[in-house]
Amino acid sequence: MAHELPYIAAIEEAIREEMERDPTVLYFGQNIATHENDPFLKQFGADRVRVTPISETAEIGMAVGAAFAGYRPVVELYMAEFMLVAMDQVVNEAPRFHYMSGGQVKVPIVLKAGYGFTAGWAGQHTGSIYGMFMGVPGLKVAVPSTADDAKGLMTAAIRDDNPVVYFHHYLLTLEHGDVTDGEHVVPLGQAAVRREGGDVTIVAIGWLVGKALAAAEELAAAGIEAEVIDPRTLAPLDTETILRSVEKTGRLVVVDQSTRHGSAAAVIAAEVASEGFGSLKAPVKLVTALDATIPYSEPMEGYLLPDETKIAAAVREAVAEAVSA
Amino acid sequence: MPEPLDTQRLTWMLTQMLRIREFEERVKRTFEEHPGVIRGHTHLADGAEASIVGALAALRPDDHVLTTYRCHGYPLALGTDPNAMMAEIYGRSDGLCGGYGGSMHLTDTARGFLGTSGIVGQGIPHAVGAAYAAQISGRGQVVLSFFGDGASKQGAFHESLNIASLWKLPVVFVMENNNYNVVTRTEQEDANAAAGEPLAVKATAYSMPGTTVDGGDPVAVYETVGAAVDRARSGEGPTLVESLVYRLCAHGNIIAPPGIPLHFPEHEAITVFGNAEEYEAAKRGDPVPRFRGRLVSDGTISAEEADAIAEQVQAEMQGAVDFGLKSPFPAPEAAVNFVYA
Amino acid sequence: MWRIRAFEERVGELTRANEVHGLVHLSIGGEGVAVGVCGALRDDDVVYSGHRAHGHAIAKGAPPAAVLAELMGREGGLCHGLGGSMHLVDVEHGFFGATGVVGGNVPLALGSALAARLAGGDNVAVVFFGDGAVQGGIFVESVNIAALWALPVILVCENNGFAEFTPRSAHTTVERVSDVVAPYPIERLTVDGGDVRAVRVAFSQFLDAARAGGGPMLLECLTHRFGGHYEGDAQQYRERLAADEWRRVDPIARLGIADHGVELEARDEIDEAERVARASPFPDASLMERLVYAP
Numbered sequence: 001m002a003h004e005l006p007y008i009a010a011i012e013e014a015i016r017e018e019m020e021r022d023p024t025v026l027y028f029g030q031n032i033a034t035h036e037n038d039p040f041l042k043q044f045g046a047d048r049v050r051v052t053p054i055s056e057t058a059e060i061g062m063a064v065g066a067a068f069a070g071y072r073p074v075v076e077l078y079m080a081e082f083m084l085v086a087m088d089q090v091v092n093e094a095p096r097f098h099y100m101s102g103g104q105v106k107v108p109i110v111l112k113a114g115y116g117f118t119a120g121w122a123g124q125h126t127g128s129i130y131g132m133f134m135g136v137p138g139l140k141v142a143v144p145s146t147a148d149d150a151k152g153l154m155t156a157a158i159r160d161d162n163p164v165v166y167f168h169h170y171l172l173t174l175e176h177g178d179v180t181d182g183e184h185v186v187p188l189g190q191a192a193v194r195r196e197g198g199d200v201t202i203v204a205i206g207w208l209v210g211k212a213l214a215a216a217e218e219l220a221a222a223g224i225e226a227e228v229i230d231p232r233t234l235a236p237l238d239t240e241t242i243l244r245s246v247e248k249t250g251r252l253v254v255v256d257q258s259t260r261h262g263s264a265a266a267v268i269a270a271e272v273a274s275e276g277f278g279s280l281k282a283p284v285k286l287v288t289a290l291d292a293t294i295p296y297s298e299p300m301e302g303y304l305l306p307d308e309t310k311i312a313a314a315v316r317e318a319v320a321e322a323v324s325a
Numbered sequence: 326m327p328e329p330l331d332t333q334r335l336t337w338m339l340t341q342m343l344r345i346r347e348f349e350e351r352v353k354r355t356f357e358e359h360p361g362v363i364r365g366h367t368h369l370a371d372g373a374e375a376s377i378v379g380a381l382a383a384l385r386p387d388d389h390v391l392t393t394y395r396c397h398g399y400p401l402a403l404g405t406d407p408n409a410m411m412a413e414i415y416g417r418s419d420g421l422c423g424g425y426g427g428s429m430h431l432t433d434t435a436r437g438f439l440g441t442s443g444i445v446g447q448g449i450p451h452a453v454g455a456a457y458a459a460q461i462s463g464r465g466q467v468v469l470s471f472f473g474d475g476a477s478k479q480g481a482f483h484e485s486l487n488i489a490s491l492w493k494l495p496v497v498f499v500m501e502n503n504n505y506n507v508v509t510r511t512e513q514e515d516a517n518a519a520a521g522e523p524l525a526v527k528a529t530a531y532s533m534p535g536t537t538v539d540g541g542d543p544v545a546v547y548e549t550v551g552a553a554v555d556r557a558r559s560g561e562g563p564t565l566v567e568s569l570v571y572r573l574c575a576h577g578n579i580i581a582p583p584g585i586p587l588h589f590p591e592h593e594a595i596t597v598f599g600n601a602e603e604y605e606a607a608k609r610g611d612p613v614p615r616f617r618g619r620l621v622s623d624g625t626i627s628a629e630e631a632d633a634i635a636e637q638v639q640a641e642m643q644g645a646v647d648f649g650l651k652s653p654f655p656a657p658e659a660a661v662n663f664v665y666a
Numbered sequence: 667m668w669r670i671r672a673f674e675e676r677v678g679e680l681t682r683a684n685e686v687h688g689l690v691h692l693s694i695g696g697e698g699v700a701v702g703v704c705g706a707l708r709d710d711d712v713v714y715s716g717h718r719a720h721g722h723a724i725a726k727g728a729p730p731a732a733v734l735a736e737l738m739g740r741e742g743g744l745c746h747g748l749g750g751s752m753h754l755v756d757v758e759h760g761f762f763g764a765t766g767v768v769g770g771n772v773p774l775a776l777g778s779a780l781a782a783r784l785a786g787g788d789n790v791a792v793v794f795f796g797d798g799a800v801q802g803g804i805f806v807e808s809v810n811i812a813a814l815w816a817l818p819v820i821l822v823c824e825n826n827g828f829a830e831f832t833p834r835s836a837h838t839t840v841e842r843v844s845d846v847v848a849p850y851p852i853e854r855l856t857v858d859g860g861d862v863r864a865v866r867v868a869f870s871q872f873l874d875a876a877r878a879g880g881g882p883m884l885l886e887c888l889t890h891r892f893g894g895h896y897e898g899d900a901q902q903y904r905e906r907l908a909a910d911e912w913r914r915v916d917p918i919a920r921l922g923i924a925d926h927g928v929e930l931e932a933r934d935e936i937d938e939a940e941r942v943a944r945a946s947p948f949p950d951a952s953l954m955e956r957l958v959y960a961p
Binding site: 047048050052053055057058059060061062063064065066067068069070071073088089092093097098099100101102103104105106107108137138140161162 | 389391420421422423424425426427430432433434439440442444447448449450451452453454455456457458459460461462480481484485487488491492662663664665666
Binding site for chain 1: 687688689736739740743745746747748749750751752753765766767768769798799801802803804829830831832833836837838902903948949951953954955957958
């Protein structure tokens with residue numbers, strides 16, 4: 001059974017239900033729980049829900065230390081870029097300790113941050129920088145594209161004994177969707193096939209899943225049936241599902257709001273080129289942001305970013321090309 | 326006020342100081358006697374024994390301790406097996422962390438030694454998180470956060486002390502000021518030191534007490550840290566304790582590419598600043614023989630007892646070296662274990 | 667001050683009419699600080715600011731038409747529409763920029779101050795930030811180095827008692843920003859930021875000392891943020907100021923100059939700025955690619 005919720009409420013539902021289920025889950029960060037009527041504060045109290053100053057290094061470091069001592073903090077970071085202020089804690093501390101201690105400690109923390117808010121938020125608040133966190137051993141990266149997955153992946157992230165960076169796209173905030181009632185876990189590391197098709201595989205990240213589906217409808221009218229895959233987790237990456245699809249279709253288009261070399265698309269393309277070369281009938285196509293800081297002015301912002309038109313064009317190119325025997 | 330130290334506790338303190346010194350000297354000697362066994366960068370506690378032991382003497386068994394890459398001394402005093410520690414430093418599978426961490430990342434969660442970061446200052450927020458956990462767990466635990474003077478210039482120090490004060494967390498920040506940050510003297514990098522002020526003044530920005538203590542006197546450290554621990558345990562919040570120590574060894578062994586034998590050079594006072602007299606004076610005031618001398622001369626223990634302890638300690642640490650050398654290396658494929666919990 | 671007030675009010679209208687997009691942070695209530703400080707500076711003094719930067723930019727000499735064009739995403743904007751509200755830069759007038767990262771420009775100001783010292787001139791660096799920035803590690807790292815190297819940088823903190831949506835008491839136990847830097851050898855002063863004359867007097871003392879080789883200094887200006895954190899912020903976390911209370915804290919009202927001519931002239935200038943901004947075309951997309959790397 002399901003109930004309709006906006007994406008943002010689905011995330012909060014997951015956090016709330018996990019906090020109800022497990023008294024060691026904490027929730028803190030800037031600008032949360034600042035008034036006595038805040039629902040989290042009222043329900044869980046000032047021990048488990050706290051507002052912090054603007055101190056990302058300390059916020060994330062504290063999460064690590066509280067995790068050492070048996071708690072499971074969820075840190076509200078608001079924007080992906082704010083993690084950059086505390087990059088050491090995210091990349092060089094949190095994911096290292098389980099390993100360096102020979103398994104003695106665990107760091108079950110969730111770093112929750114919005115990304116990709118391309119609505120005039122300009123150069124420092126708009127990035128899709130999840131690529132920076134892939135390939136960090138010990139660190140998991142989740143990017144839900146639907147309200148249901150937003151809940152399921154947050155639940156999984158909180159239950160996971162590893163540090164998880166959980167990115168939620170700002171333009172999805174108010175997207176309504178059917179959310180599974182009650183306990184709902186979407187395992188980390190499992191991709192979802194959103195649309196089946198035999199002619200081309202489109203792998204899309206986050207908000208662009210919706211754009212890829214829209215492009216697929218347009219292409220279907222022209223007789224091209226696209227299979228759309230949503231990885232849902234970028235680390236660990238479900239390359240199996242992607243490779244199986246490419247084996248079927250022979251063509252791959254990867255759609256990612258990040259810049260070209262900073263993208264998940266680059267990693268996915270490399271994996272398929274390396275492990276699925278025999279399946280490919282055409283070169284892999286990458287549809288990513290152009291390599292520039294996101295500009296403020298609207299027409300330039302639009303020029304930079306992937307959209308349905310660019311996705312459809314890339315698919316047509318992939319379909320038209322054929323690798324010579 | 327912390328409980329006065331009786332003969333048993335004083336003897337324990339001397340023993341721990343001797344153990345730490347002997348362990349560290351054996352680590353240093355491994356570079357000469359068994360070249361190639363220790364790889365990478367190791368940092369020793371020579372000169373800090375009184376400060377380490379004095380501080381830890383104020384703790385309960387369920388308290389937590391976090392420190393920096395100069396981390397060998399603390400677990401020894403907390404009761405960690407020196408065999409496992411030496412094996413870890415030697416990169417062996419019987420090491421404290423299975424060979425995964427090495428000298429800079431010793432961890433012994435069973436003894437409250439939670440996890441050691443090698444990045445200057447970044448362990449301070451970890452300690453604040455452990456203190457937050459202690460606060461809400463309600464068992465009255467306290468956390469000691471050890472770091473050097475260099476770390477007090479890191480943003481992480483500022484952010485952590487502010488939050489600890491704001492939330493009245495049960496943490497004591499112990500800054501071991503040894504006046505050097507690798508090859509830089511503190512007055513070259515710290516505005517307070519340059520102005521001739523103790524670094525404890527930084528506490529005034531966080532509404533917390535700041536105090537400076539002679540880190541060469543374990544009893545003074547015990548009393549100062551003990552008072553701060555009591556304060557934290559009673560819910561009154563954190564304290565900054567500046568413990569003045571002199572590092573009686575170089576910052577660490579030399580950093581060199583493979584092929585060049587590693588060794589411990591002389592202290593930076595000599596090699597960089599040409600100030601052998603500063604180092605010699607500090608050696609004359611070495612806290613370990615000083616404390617031994619004090620306990621013998623005030624009758625707490627006899628010279629024979631002190632010698633006996635020293636002999637036992639030597640045997641213990643020889644055993645640690647032997648254990649480490651005999652311990653097998655981990656299988657290479659073990660490298661991919663423990664990536665994820 | 668009226669130029670800034672009229673500008674910010676117009677930006678508020680344009681934001682609500684969806685002609686200025688994205689995050690906009692207005693500085694109504696902060697005019698006394700912007701004018702008190704920037705009005706004393708030269709073009710070769712370098713100013714940095716945070717996300718609430720329109721007033722600082724204009725007070726430092728950025729033409730309102732160019733600032734407004736930037737906010738409207740036009741070619742004629744200060745940054746040709748690339749930066750927007752939080753990333754205003756006007757090198758010609760020594761405004762080296764706004765930033766969206768809280769406290770992010772403080773170390774940059776140190777760099778500018780160092781450069782000024784090395785070049786042997788008497789120009790100085792000034793950086794504006796809010797009370798929320800002071801708890802960030804980057805702030806104290808910068809204060810230590812500025813004090814250690816005695817750099818000619820003047821740190822100007824606009825303490826309006828709020829960092830985004832939370833009051834100062836949620837951020838720290840220390841009420842006064844000047845007390846946060848108290849341990850460090852840095853000159854510090856707290857003034858009423860709503861009194862433009864007091865701001866000018868205090869700042870000028872620091873400025874003269876910095877030009878003569880002194881520094882660093884911290885000037886804490888107690889101000890009132892009239893609006894929300896950003897345009898559109900419903901401000902449920904604050905009690906609204908009654909109109910008469912606002913008149914008591916409004917820096918313009920407090921200056922007590924009855925002449926309406928100043929206000930009218932300012933509003934005319936902003937009307938003209940809007941006309942000029944609207945007439946500017948949107949930039950061509952090729953502009954972006956040229957600017958990713960310096961040639």
